[in-house]
Amino acid sequence: MISRYEPGDRWTEHYRGYRLRTNPDGDIWWQAYQGTDRLYLEPTPGDLIESLLELKRLGGRIRITEGNDVLTRAEEDDEYKTHWIGRFDLNGELVPPEDPDFSVPVQPDGLEPGDFWPSVYDGAKYSFGPGVERIWWDNPQTHKRHPVQEFFSQELVTILSRYKPQGGSLRVTPWNDVLTLVDLDKLPSQTRAEFDSLPRVVKNLIALRRDRGGVQKLPIYAGQVEATPFSISDPPSLTDPFEDQSDGVDSWLDSLGETSQTEVDNHTVDGPDTESLPANDLDDEIPEDDPIDW
Structure with missing residues (x-):
């Protein structure tokens, strides 16, 4: 290239x-x-x-x-x-300089989606929402979300949705492997035996992530992306031209429903509890499961 x-x-x-x-x-x-x-x-x-x-x-x-x-x-x-x-x-x-016999491969092979990742957990960090309907890059300076233009394969979407239904972060390696961090209870019952077979260095790194970064999750291989590098677009801004719907402004105005009555005491509105809201309405609840700067 x-x-x-x-x-x-x-x-x-x-x-x-x-x-x-x-x-x-x-x-x-x-x-x-x-x-x-x-x-x-x-x-x-x-x-x-x-x-x-x-x-x-x-x-x-x-x-x-x-x-x-x-x-x-x-x-x-x-x-x-x-x-x-x-x-x-x-x-x-x-x-490791202390004992080269415990070296780990940069690019592990022979993995299936859901397997533990037997190397260092690193790569370009991106985030995704519930159902992997949206993927974005978080700008660490502005804290704004820049949408990723590429799409994941259905197989990769299925794996990420299975292990992280509420969304979260992932890493994309330079050789296009996709990694993510998951809770132990999301993994199959044989996971404990597989963990014991990980390289010694990798197990100690997972422990460091927990002790120094507070990360209570385990790294897995999720699959591969087909098209790289990723391109991103600018996030929406309040100064953008108003994007009315294709049917016109009148149609957009007609689509507005009734506003719930405001409570006098605390200026809140009656509405469904957040636990009953669809996942797409809880984007702000997407877990920050992978602190990037430790």
């Missing part, structure tokens, strides 16, 4: 992706949550690190999108700008 960017160009799309770190010595690693534990990527992508060091001589953090674009942020004029470094097919092993 030919990119329209050159190394060092300003990145004009949204900033997301699988997180790695580098240093001037040419090391590259994945770092554990709120800690200093490292898993070093082998083999080392020397050309990629060289391109990064030309922009940031001390190295730093990079992200690899679901489209294999490598991004970094550099300070310019007292603010950080995002730059494109290159493209990279992430693969290999993540190796």
Whole structure:
């Protein structure tokens, strides 16, 4: 795939992706949550690190999108700008320096939807609503939801709806695997035995997520997306032109129903309890199940 960017160009799309770190010595690693534990990527992508060091001589953090674009942020004029470094097919092993025998694959294979994810839980973060009818990217600066233009396959929608009926977050890896975090009671009865067979490093990382991030969920493989990279659109704004329905303003006005009577004491209106509302009316109740910055 030919990119329209050159190394060092300003990145004009949204900033997301699988997180790695580098240093001037040419090391590259994945770092554990709120800690200093490292898993070093082998083999080392020397050309990629060289391109990064030309922009940031001390190295730093990079992200690899679901489209294999490598991004970094550099300070310019007292603010950080995002730059494109290159493209990279992430693969290999993540190796603990204490004992390389306990390395884990970057890209586990042979998985079925619903299986535990036997590697680090990372990738571009997106969110979805009940029934996966909407998918979006949360802008961490503005906290606005930018709709994703692509659609998931029916198989992937079915899996996500089964394990997370109220919606939540997911991760998309640079090789298009979709991962998500689920409650233990949503998993089959044989789950405990499968958990015990996970690599030692992965089990300890799950424990770190619970202890340091308060995440009481388990990572599973949900399937694959067919079309990447994802494109997003701007969220609705109160200053947008009024989007009346196709039948015209009169039809839209006629569609307004009766307003429930306002209670004098507390200025609330009579209406159904939120527990009885359809899932689509509870978008604000979608769980924040995956804090991204720990």
